[in-house]
Amino acid sequence: MSTSLERREALKDNEILWYERMLEIREFEKRTNELFASGEIRGTTHLCVGQEALAVGLATVLEPEDVIAATYRSHGIALAFGLTSHSTMAEIMGKATGCAGGVGGSMHMCDKSIGLLPTSAIIGGGMPVAAGAALAFQIQNKPQVAVAFFGDAATNIGAFHESLNLAAIWKLPVVFVIDNNVYGEYSRINLTTPIEDLHLRAASYDMPSIKVDGMDIYAVQEAMTQAVDGARRGEGPTLVEAKTYRFSGHSRADQALYRPAGELEMWQKKDPILLTEQALTKKGLLSEAKILDMKAAMVEFIDQAINQARLDPEPGLEQMFENIYTAAKASNA
């Protein structure tokens, strides 16, 4: 079995694997939704169906030592960055084998080995933390980059503006990525935000910004490479706005009935998996038969991950009292 980091590194220059990872995220989310509906998963879930290209595209650009602070909508980020479907599903099921030992749940993905900081379920929670990680890299003279990954509606919280300003005046090696999926919960962006092109907000901080088609994995890679390389070279932060669309409801059982008619269908024509299929077929890397094979294999693969997670043990009562404080001694003790 490969480690999370190996899974992430394998993506480098392997376009078929990008496609496969996107399929993995899609199938994973589909099954998560079913398991939630059937009551096997409790609590809540926030799916990223339709946003696979952004997660995988970003993962292909980062180096092993880089870090990312993301949100409750992070199954896709976690899988793209290398977490296994088994460990992600085990966490969502509250099993001891989950990436947070089963005490986190769907909103809290984490794996230090791939730089995935514990994802935050509080809007704006990750942005200052990413700036702080970048501050450490800067002071330590390390060529590392921190990414803050969040939604469109999160640009209305104070932490967004404070973090961008701080990162700009300190020239921190951080990239702020807006996953603009058009909705914050049940509200379309135009109802809560005066502008829809959110990258424009960077101007107040004299920060460069990029707007990118988040459904196109190649475009995502190009944009992220530019932003990440700039940060790594010491040129400071960039705000990247990826235009995506939330194919699912916000969370749990939300049917998203508030959408304007035809909007979902319009975006489904730009389904990132479809676009990648087309691109790879054109390049001669995929055929119709291979696509069918890969999809069938993925159904099987996720099935196995789920069945394995089902059989896994739950955390014991003693687990409740662990990892609250570190037992490690202070460095100057």
Next chain:
Amino acid sequence: MRFRQAIVAAMTDEMKADESVIFFGEDVAAAEGPFKTSEGLLENFGPVRVRDTPISEMAFTGAAVGAAMMGMRPVIEIMFMEFLGVALDQLVTEGAKMHYLSKGEFSVPMVVRASCGSGLGFGSQHSQTLENWVAATPGLKVVQPSDPQSAYSLLRAAIQDNNPVMFLEPRILYAERGEVDTNLKMEIGRARVLQEGSDVTVVSLGNMVSVARKAIKDSGLSAELIDLATLVPWDRAAILESVKKTGRLIVVEESPWSGGWGSEIVSFITTELFSDLKSAPMRITAPDVPVPFNGTLEARYVPTSEDVSAAITEIVTNNKVLQPWWIQKGLNR
């Protein structure tokens, strides 16, 4: 009616009675609230008085303070109590100080409604009770209903109050049903004696009230059940009178062991009634750990009716208090 419907009814009746009552929060208008606690309000009172906000808790909490100072009576909804964290200054340090800092010339008649508590699998960032964030702020009142009747009557009292009131709604109770008499008034600052008894006083709050009620029944002993209902200013007289009669005190809290409101009650009663007590007073709380996601652990996190009835039996029959379960099991100190 259900607890959440009692909230809607209280809002509706207050908005009818007083045109200066306005209401805003995230997805409370068009979507009628993530927990359906504002059904029909937009329809009945229109978009001037019932508004959706951006994800900007700091701005809309502070806006409620300012509007209240200028003659409105704003009610705002903080979806999960944790989200008050990003707005705490506006409530605790601005809103709660305005009357004091203006020689009483300004007042701030506003209500902050927030859902709180565990039990639904929302994980460690969406399940805390957090009343201690606001309970040490003179100038701010803190109220927590325990059933549909108290939700209705206390919310009306809170909206009518001329001070800022924090109104904490145990999320797990939203679907609970109960009789509601809309003519019944409840006063902020008054505890409710829900059941008279002679051998021990059991004080609880919010979701723990029904846990305590079941425990008393199971124990078969004569216990007086008190719903504290208001945390600030809490009803010292009612608890004094009851413990004077019973000579024994148990406090049941959903919050962690350290820093809980029960310590306040135990400390006051011990000082006042030291020589009249037949046993040391006792607190039953959650352990000092974050709320775990895993369902088995989360169910064990909160005090259970078994914990409470065992404690009642021990204190009444032996005049002794039980150690917390995690100490009995040797899991933690």
